[in-house]
Amino acid sequence: MLTAKDHFDNFKVRWGINRYNYTVSPGLYAVGDPKQDSPVIVTANYKLTFDLLRKELAGQNLWVLVLNTKGINVWCAAGKGTFGTNELINRINKTKLEHVVSHRKIIIPQLGAPGVASQKVTKSSGFKVSFGPVRAKDIPEFLANGWNASNEMRTVSFDLKDRIVLTPMEIIPGLKFLLIPVILLLVFNIINHRGFDLNSLTETFFNLLSYVGAFLMGTFFVPVLLPYIPFRSFALKGLFLGSLWALVFFNFHSVFMFADNHLILIGNILLLLSISTYLALNFTGSSTYTSFSGTLRETIIVVPLVVAASIAGIGLLVAYTISNLG
Amino acid sequence: MALKYLKDVVTLKLNKDKCIGCGICFQVCPHQVFMIDGGKADIRDKDSCMECGACAQNCPINAVTVRSGVG
Known part of the structure; x- marks a missing residue:
């Protein structure tokens, strides 16, 4: 018993x-x-x-x-x-x-x-x-x-119950990836507002909520909705849901306290998409039907692209900062 | 809705000449990749293979091979 x-x-x-x-x-x-x-x-x-x-x-x-x-x-x-x-x-x-x-x-x-x-x-x-x-x-x-x-x-099988019990072990180990946006956004806001004050902290918090959304797309919603998302590739499923979230982000960016500037918006979107794509790909490790050869193929193609997109995203934010400071 | 992964990637191979039709590959496979037909095994659904290695590990005459990686 x-x-x-x-x-x-x-x-x-x-x-x-x-x-x-x-x-x-x-x-x-x-x-x-x-x-x-x-x-x-x-x-x-x-x-x-x-x-x-x-x-x-x-x-x-x-x-x-x-x-x-x-x-x-x-x-x-x-x-x-x-x-x-x-x-x-x-x-x-x-x-x-x-x-x-x-x-x-x-x-x-x-x-x-x-x-x-x-x-x-x-x-x-x-x-x-x-x-x-x-x-x-x-x-x-x-x-x-x-x-x-x-x-x-x-x-x-790999039905909903099987998938949902795995999500805590996607979320908890995945949290360390959220540290990157935390630091990035904090530094960005401090430099662009020329100060470490309540305003930059508040703005960073709301900015981060958009990243929590992308994070949950990759670690929770891809696993839960797995059979209903297009594509067989997990990375593409992450990109798909991540793109839906990016659309929300783009239309409601002021809710997340992002300025109406294309460098800022596209820069962040590249990072948001990178997070949901990569974390969704990670779920292959816990799934019951993905082959080693398949995940290898996905990883070899996707990881360099995610790294490149992240660097490009950060690059756009740096470009904005430089132009803003000038 | 049956979940399916990428096509044409798996390294599963069956040597039908060696096969003695014992049926162990069919028994241990978690995705019904094999079937027994006419006293021999055959691959029914290769893309459903997840390369777990159960078949290769238990085939008594090493007629099945697959690269199973780290599991």
């Missing part, structure tokens, strides 16, 4: 709080009252994973073999190799699994497959590897169906 504290701690790691030290000890655990013939389910030692699994297995009687994935979830760890062939073999040996169960079968989550060479595990440990369903909630049905999974159970 998951306690209120478990739920709260699981919520916190979604925001990056204590995320990198959120583990359970590797080893063999019992769910319910398993016997020698009970199935063995393998999982990672990230506590969020472990809690999700034991919540879905309530009422079952089986063994849970927890691998040392250094506190990382199954799929990421499999990609890295820590939910891996050697760790699985070692953990089977360390827990003396062959003395605990009379059978020689283990069930690993399907998403552990990238890290586990099942034939090597069998050769080394004597245990035959079966692939369980993608989602823990399908395990009871999988077990009841003679260890058969439907196509749906073997497919990874």
